Amino acid sequence: MPKQIALITGIAGQDGSYLSELLLKQGYEVHGIVRRVSIEDSDHKLGRLSMFRDQLHLHTASLESYASIHQAVEKVRPTECYHLAAQSFVSYSFDDEFSTLNTNINGTHYLLAALKSAVPGCRVYFAGSSEMFGKVDEIPQTESTRFRPRSIYGISKVAGFELTRNYREAYGIHASTGILFNHESPRRGYEFVTRKISRGAARIAAGLQKDLKLGNLDAKRDWGHAREYVEAMWLMLQQPQPEDYVIATGETHTVREFCAAAFAWVGLDYRDHVITDQILFRPSEVNVLVGDASKARRQLGWQPKTHFHQLVREMVEADCQAAGSTSKLVPELGVGIV
Numbered sequence: 001m002p003k004q005i006a007l008i009t010g011i012a013g014q015d016g017s018y019l020s021e022l023l024l025k026q027g028y029e030v031h032g033i034v035r036r037v038s039i040e041d042s043d044h045k046l047g048r049l050s051m052f053r054d055q056l057h058l059h060t061a062s063l064e065s066y067a068s069i070h071q072a073v074e075k076v077r078p079t080e081c082y083h084l085a086a087q088s089f090v091s092y093s094f095d096d097e098f099s100t101l102n103t104n105i106n107g108t109h110y111l112l113a114a115l116k117s118a119v120p121g122c123r124v125y126f127a128g129s130s131e132m133f134g135k136v137d138e139i140p141q142t143e144s145t146r147f148r149p150r151s152i153y154g155i156s157k158v159a160g161f162e163l164t165r166n167y168r169e170a171y172g173i174h175a176s177t178g179i180l181f182n183h184e185s186p187r188r189g190y191e192f193v194t195r196k197i198s199r200g201a202a203r204i205a206a207g208l209q210k211d212l213k214l215g216n217l218d219a220k221r222d223w224g225h226a227r228e229y230v231e232a233m234w235l236m237l238q239q240p241q242p243e244d245y246v247i248a249t250g251e252t253h254t255v256r257e258f259c260a261a262a263f264a265w266v267g268l269d270y271r272d273h274v275i276t277d278q279i280l281f282r283p284s285e286v287n288v289l290v291g292d293a294s295k296a297r298r299q300l301g302w303q304p305k306t307h308f309h310q311l312v313r314e315m316v317e318a319d320c321q322a323a324g325s326t327s328k329l330v331p332e333l334g335v336g337i338v
């Protein structure tokens with residue numbers, strides 16, 4: 001069997017790090033595209049890769065430059081390409097609409113065009129998002145639910161999804177989109193709500209901070225474990241036909257429930273520490289997301305394994321360790337005070 005060569009954009013992020021580990025274990029030669037600033041500040045920006053950094057091949061390129069993307073693709077000549085890089089923080093997309101659209105739409109287009117020109121047989125994964133569903137038409141959401149995005153980020157992902165579909169239909173590229181619902185882990189960035197909460201709870205328990213400011217506590221999300229979601233990405237590229245798949249747990253919880261569970265693990269009541277701040281509310285919100293991953297279960301044999309409370313616990317535990325907290329995790333203090 002010829003050597004499998006993977007190229008991952010966004011390799012330094014949460015998903016990129018889990019995916020790299022998975023592919024290395026399977027014997028892939030793993031290449032990643034990173035920004036020049038990441039190499040210059042690698043302790044900080046490539047921290048998630050530190051355990052296996054010496055096994056990776058990193059290339060500097062920018063999603064804003066077709067020439068640099070084409071050069072990287074031509075050099076690596078991947079058999080599989082996972083396009084994970086994006087401006088992925090939804091809130092930020094309201095503040096800087098232009099750069100979100102530019103990076104997310106043009107970046108995807110540049111990559112698809114470069115792959116088509118240099119390695120048309122390469123299989124491609126595009127990181128879609130449940131944020132594409134936006135103001136949802138139906139619950140739960142499936143591959144055929146209409147997209148009604150409510151943020152510039154969501155709009156950019158719908159455009160990426162359509163570009164991917166078009167490259168598949170027009171040029172016969174094996175390109176699939178994973179419509180991934182929220183997926184978290186101890187490697188999640190600090191700006192996302194779950195990590196903000198797990199870290200906040202751990203630091204409050206350790207006496208390092210008193211309060212935690214959050215926005216909308218009533219938004220509902222379908223939260224799974226990132227380590228399992230990258231397996232679904234890989235499975236999509238092993239299928240004979242490229243298709244799009246919803247990846248989700250099928251369970252939804254409010255941000256408030258996440259707070260209650262996280263603080264309960266450290267023996268605290270979130271109501272004594274969480275403050276809501278209007279500044280952290282979004283101009284237009286996606287109120288409820290819950291996915292139906294039956295197609296992935298049927299066709300990929302994929303299903304989520306980590307339950308919401310296990311996920312919260314794993315994240316809080318890791319953040320307690322980082323905060324040097326001696327707090328014992330105390331589940332009996334009522335996971336689920338809301």
Ligand code: GDD
Pocket residue numbers: 088089090091128129130131180181182183191192193194196213214215216217219220221255280281282285286
């Ligand atoms: N980030 C953040 N910070 N979110 C907050 C806060 C806060 O202080 N307070 C409440 N929230 C609410 C947001 O309004 C949103 O409804 C929910 O928490 C989740 O926000 P995020 O964790 O930022 O994630 P997201 O759902 O907007 O987007 C994530 O999931 C998408 C998949 O659906 C990101 O990972 C996207 O890149 C991804 O595509």
